[in-house]
Amino acid sequence: MELGYPSRRAYYDGPRIRETHEAGVVNFNETSIEKLSASLKRKAEKIYLLAYHDDFLENREKIYGILKRCGFSGLIIPDLLTDFYDENEDIIREIQGSGYEYIPFFNPSSPDRVIRNVSKISNSWVYYGLMPSTGINVPYSQDAVVSRINSILVDREINFGFGIRSVDDVRKLVSYGAHGAAIGTLLITMLEKHDIDGFRQFINDLVVMRNA
Amino acid sequence: MISTQNTDIIPENWYNVVPDLPEPLPPPRDNDLHKSSIELLNRILPKKVIEQEFTFRKYEKIPDEVMELYEQIGRPTPLVRARNLEKYLDYKGKIFYKFEGATVTGSHKINTAIPQAYYAASEGIQEVTTETGAGQWGTATALASSMNGMKSKVFMVNVSYRQKPLRKTVMNLYGAEVIPSPSTITETGRKFLSQSPDHPGSLGIAISEAVEYALDNDIRYLLGSVMNSVITHQSIIGLETQKQLEIMGEEADVLIGCVGGGSNFGGFIFPLMRDGRKRTIISSTAREVPKFSKGKYRYDYVDNAGILPSIKMYSLGSDFVPESIYAGGLRYHGASPSLSLLVKNGIVKSEEVGEKQVIDALRIFANTQGIVAAPESGHAIASTIEYVKSNHDEKKTIVVNVSGHGLLDMSIFAGE
Ligand SMILES: Cc1ncc(COP(=O)(O)O)c(C=O)c1O
Numbered sequence: 001m002e003l004g005y006p007s008r009r010a011y012y013d014g015p016r017i018r019e020t021h022e023a024g025v026v027n028f029n030e031t032s033i034e035k036l037s038a039s040l041k042r043k044a045e046k047i048y049l050l051a052y053h054d055d056f057l058e059n060r061e062k063i064y065g066i067l068k069r070c071g072f073s074g075l076i077i078p079d080l081l082t083d084f085y086d087e088n089e090d091i092i093r094e095i096q097g098s099g100y101e102y103i104p105f106f107n108p109s110s111p112d113r114v115i116r117n118v119s120k121i122s123n124s125w126v127y128y129g130l131m132p133s134t135g136i137n138v139p140y141s142q143d144a145v146v147s148r149i150n151s152i153l154v155d156r157e158i159n160f161g162f163g164i165r166s167v168d169d170v171r172k173l174v175s176y177g178a179h180g181a182a183i184g185t186l187l188i189t190m191l192e193k194h195d196i197d198g199f200r201q202f203i204n205d206l207v208v209m210r211n212a
Numbered sequence: 213m214i215s216t217q218n219t220d221i222i223p224e225n226w227y228n229v230v231p232d233l234p235e236p237l238p239p240p241r242d243n244d245l246h247k248s249s250i251e252l253l254n255r256i257l258p259k260k261v262i263e264q265e266f267t268f269r270k271y272e273k274i275p276d277e278v279m280e281l282y283e284q285i286g287r288p289t290p291l292v293r294a295r296n297l298e299k300y301l302d303y304k305g306k307i308f309y310k311f312e313g314a315t316v317t318g319s320h321k322i323n324t325a326i327p328q329a330y331y332a333a334s335e336g337i338q339e340v341t342t343e344t345g346a347g348q349w350g351t352a353t354a355l356a357s358s359m360n361g362m363k364s365k366v367f368m369v370n371v372s373y374r375q376k377p378l379r380k381t382v383m384n385l386y387g388a389e390v391i392p393s394p395s396t397i398t399e400t401g402r403k404f405l406s407q408s409p410d411h412p413g414s415l416g417i418a419i420s421e422a423v424e425y426a427l428d429n430d431i432r433y434l435l436g437s438v439m440n441s442v443i444t445h446q447s448i449i450g451l452e453t454q455k456q457l458e459i460m461g462e463e464a465d466v467l468i469g470c471v472g473g474g475s476n477f478g479g480f481i482f483p484l485m486r487d488g489r490k491r492t493i494i495s496s497t498a499r500e501v502p503k504f505s506k507g508k509y510r511y512d513y514v515d516n517a518g519i520l521p522s523i524k525m526y527s528l529g530s531d532f533v534p535e536s537i538y539a540g541g542l543r544y545h546g547a548s549p550s551l552s553l554l555v556k557n558g559i560v561k562s563e564e565v566g567e568k569q570v571i572d573a574l575r576i577f578a579n580t581q582g583i584v585a586a587p588e589s590g591h592a593i594a595s596t597i598e599y600v601k602s603n604h605d606e607k608k609t610i611v612v613n614v615s616g617h618g619l620l621d622m623s624i625f626a627g628e
């Protein structure tokens with residue numbers, strides 16, 4: 001499970017998730033993240049915090065505090081390898097040195113050698129965005145995207161995100177060799193509509209698919 | 213003499229540099245919190261072009277239909293040793309030029325207009341639109357559309373429209389409708405006209421008008437430069453050059469080209485850089501548009517109205533109003549993200565050339581090689597001459613990309 005640290009600069013999120021960040025920035029407090037993460041931990045083996053680079057740097061102490069108190073396993077910084085590439089080694093070492101996993105975030109535009117180098121210095125699973133931003137639709141071939149990253153990173157757990165709209169999408173990804181899929185925009189839409197039944201159905205379908 | 217113009221020279225695939233860059237390319241960003249201009253691309257560009265914009269694939273097959281049209285418009289273009297220029301400069305090394313002016317429309321722009329028009333037509337689109345500054349891009353779009361059985365509408369920057377009536381005639385001959393921008397047919401155009409009825413226009417405004425027109429009429433917009441997909445199509449320049457050099461038994465030590473949005477330059481250098489050999493690579497920009505020296509490397513608008521997503525590039529700001537120089541194609545405020553990244557890393561050197569120096573270079577090139585090059589290409593030639601002068605005793609092999617001919621831009625010599 002992944003929880004987002006609210007940001008005014010959620011550039012790699014699509015409009016729906018950007019709106020949740022906007023609300024998050026206004027309503028954010030540490031108690032709410034503690035409560036949320038506690039309930040998530042009852043359901044998930046591991047939880048991860050997603051924070052944009054500038055928010056991480058500006059609130060470093062606070063974020064490490066949250067990671068510790070709430071029992072997060074690691075951190076995802078979606079813009080580190082694009083806009084702040086020069087800093088990646090130092091930040092990755094710092095996060096791992098503090099006892100947390102650093103989750104590299106790549107997308108189809110990440111050059112091969114960058115994927116190889118960053119994967120070498122990080123020790124956890126990899127997050128791969130199927131498209132340049134969440135919740136938007138641009139044409140691409142899922143099959144080709146998944147085999148590309150699988151061929152560069154053999155024997156590494158890769159979880160996919162961005163633009164996954166249905167159980168069917170997840171099923172296809174898994175059949176191409178994905179280990180997991182991140183679902184964001186779809187859930188926000190359900191949340192907004194208070195579509196609890198839809199959500200239950202979705203989870204059920206996922207479980208059925210996994211057990212099949 | 214070995215023929216380096218056999219059609220076998222045309223490669224089977226285009227080359228996309230993005231997966232080979234030394235650093236990740238910062239992706240495009242939305243301009244508005246509540247809307248996605250990235251998703252809006254689905255209604256603006258042909259699908260295949262969007263796919264190529266974001267692809268991780270290094271090689272993209274050139275469709276047979278595009279290949280056939282490439283041959284029809286004069287590909288492969290020649291790579292010629294400029295012996296007379298070498299003699300004139302008393303250079304001990306060698307100078308070669310790749311001549312994109314040999315295509316029927318007179319510049320490299322047709323290399324991307326053809327596939328974009330082809331993809332649009334294959335999706336059932338019947339009309340396309342675009343902007344043009346100097347006129348080369350509009351000319352290429354006009355012909356590529358007709359060759360693919362589509363109509364085209366070209367928004368031409370008002371000053372150029374008035375100064376270059378022959379350009380309009382060529383576009384009309386190729387079947388395009390040419391409209392001076394700002395125009396009354398888009399909201400963006402009307403806004404600028406209401407501020408000043410005699411508005412000179414700019415590339416940024418013309419792009420916004422064309423994109424708006426495409427959205428309003430559910431047709432497609434063709435991209436002239438800057439974006440990854442365009443540079444991928446333009447890689448045909450460098451891929452051909454590489455084969456031609458191989459046939460001649462030569463290796464390039466120095467690569468020189470001019471930069472507007474970066475498409476002829478990127479298309480020329482990227483394939484040649486694949487071998488990782490150490491080379492001097494010089495991009496020549498207009499001194500009047502000092503994007504690499506005075507511009508900032510940052511996210512900025514591609515078009516004036518901010519309809520298209522922002523991209524990270526060296527930019528002077530989308531509201532930058534350049535002096536009116538003859539090299540209209542170099543007046544754009546930014547440069548492609550992939551090229552900007554290499555300039556930032558110092559892999560590509562940048563040089564600025566003023567108009568007087570360009571005119572001198574064009575004269576020398578016409579005098580020695582018989583080619584009246586485009587004012588844009590004159591920058592690359594001027595940088596080549598400058599390089600030879602400062603490295604006179606070196607015995608290097610220089611390859612310069614001459615992106616177009618200047619036979620419709622002769623007014624540059626009028627005042628002399
Ligand atoms: C002949 C010629 N060269 C160069 C350019 C600059 O564009 P780019 O940098 O995209 O090649 C233009 C643009 O109009 C042009 O017409």
